[in-house]
Amino acid sequence: xxxxxxxxxxxxxxxxxxxxxxxxxxxxxxxxxxxxxxxxxxxxxxxxxxxxxxxxxxxxxxxxxxxxxxxxxxxxxxxxxxxxxxxxxxxxxxxxxxxxxxxxxxxxxxxxxxxxxxxxxxxxxxxxxxxxxxxxxxxxxxxxxxxxxxxxxxxxxxxxxxxxxxxxxxxxxxxxxxxxxxxxxxxxxxxxxxxxxxxxxx
Numbered sequence: 001x002x003x004x005x006x007x008x009x010x011x012x013x014x015x016x017x018x019x020x021x022x023x024x025x026x027x028x029x030x031x032x033x034x035x036x037x038x039x040x041x042x043x044x045x046x047x048x049x050x051x052x053x054x055x056x057x058x059x060x061x062x063x064x065x066x067x068x069x070x071x072x073x074x075x076x077x078x079x080x081x082x083x084x085x086x087x088x089x090x091x092x093x094x095x096x097x098x099x100x101x102x103x104x105x106x107x108x109x110x111x112x113x114x115x116x117x118x119x120x121x122x123x124x125x126x127x128x129x130x131x132x133x134x135x136x137x138x139x140x141x142x143x144x145x146x147x148x149x150x151x152x153x154x155x156x157x158x159x160x161x162x163x164x165x166x167x168x169x170x171x172x173x174x175x176x177x178x179x180x181x182x183x184x185x186x187x188x189x190x191x192x193x194x195x196x197x198x199x200x201x202x
Contacts, residue, residue, distance in 0.1 A: 028168065028192065029152060029153030029154065029166060029168070030063070030149070030153055030154050031147070031154050031167055031174060031177070031189050031190075031191075032189065032190040032192065033187050033188070033189065033190070034187060034188030034189060034190050035187070035188055036185070036186070036187060036188070037175075037176040037186040037187055037188045038186065039184070039185070039186045040098075040100075040110075040134060040144075040186075041098060042098045042099060042100040042110055043100055043110075043132065043186075045099070045100065046100040046101070046114075047184050053183065054183050054184030055183070055184065056181065056182045056184075057127060057128050057180070057181050057182060057183065059128070060128045060180050060181045061126060061128070062151075063129060063149040063150050063151045064125060064126060064129045064148070064149060064150050064151065065150070065151050066150035066151055066152045070125075070150075073120070073123050073125075074120070074148055074155065074157065074164055075164055077116050077119045077120055077123070077157070078116060078157045078158075078162060078164055079162050080119075081112055081115050081116050081119065081159070082112070082159055082161075082162055083162075084105075085103045085105065085106060085107050085111070085112055085115065085159075086105060086106045086107075087106070087107070087108065087109075087112075087159060088106040088107065088108065089108055090108055092106075093106055093107070093108075100114060101114070102114055102115055102118065103115055109143055109144040109145070109159050109160075110132070110144045112144075112146075112159035113132050113144050113145060113146045113157075113159075114132075116130075116146050116157050117130045117132065117146055120148070125148070127183060128149075128180045128181065129148060129149040129150070129180070130146060130147075130148060130149075131146070131147045131148075131149065131177045131178040131180060131183075132144060132146060132147075132177060132178050133145050133146065133147045133156070133174065133176070133177035133178075133189075134174075134175045134176050134177065135170075135172035135173060135174050135175060136172060136173040136175060137171070137172060138171050138172075143160075143172065145157060145158045145159075145172070146158075147167065147177055149180065153166045153167070153168075154166065154167045155167070156170055156172075158170070173191050174189040174191045175188070175189060175191075176188050176189055177189060
């Protein structure tokens with residue numbers, strides 16, 4: 001019941017977005033990209049194993065057109081993965097500090113992101129619009145989410161919530177994400193809500 005109510009609220013919000021209604025006239029719907037950034041070590045190692053998933057994109061057609069059907073797909077994938085995978089640290093699962101992998105029943109935040117990205121690609125989303133993103137939580141800890149680029153803004157899929165929000169509406173400080181034209185490369189993000197951002201240790 002909570003899932004359905006949450007979906008109804010999210011769909012209502014999406015309709016407002018599709019109609020061009022925003023909560024703030026000054027709110028940038030898309031993230032501002034800076035220069036090059038180093039990939040997280042976990043993603044670097046992931047690309048060594050899954051090289052085909054980190055090759056340069058054949059094209060970048062720009063943000064995906066957000067239809068009601070695509071919005072429902074985004075919500076369904078986020079909810080399905082969040083409820084199917086139990087959150088555990090890499091130390092608990094593998095006995096190592098950092099390892100990115102596709103989860104089967106357990107995983108950490110990066111694993112949730114990888115699975116959501118894979119499922120959305122299987123449902124027709126272009127890889128250039130599905131970008132692994134590194135953020136800082138309010139407590140200063142690093143975290144990973146999936147950014148979905150659309151013509152109505154950059155939306156965030158997060159294993160900590162079933163609601164899908166525009167990046168601007170989250171509590172995170174955005175640091176870097178995959179480059180849209182090359183999933184093996186990363187770019188810095190300019191988060192205008194903060195005057196200074198930290199760096200990710202891993």
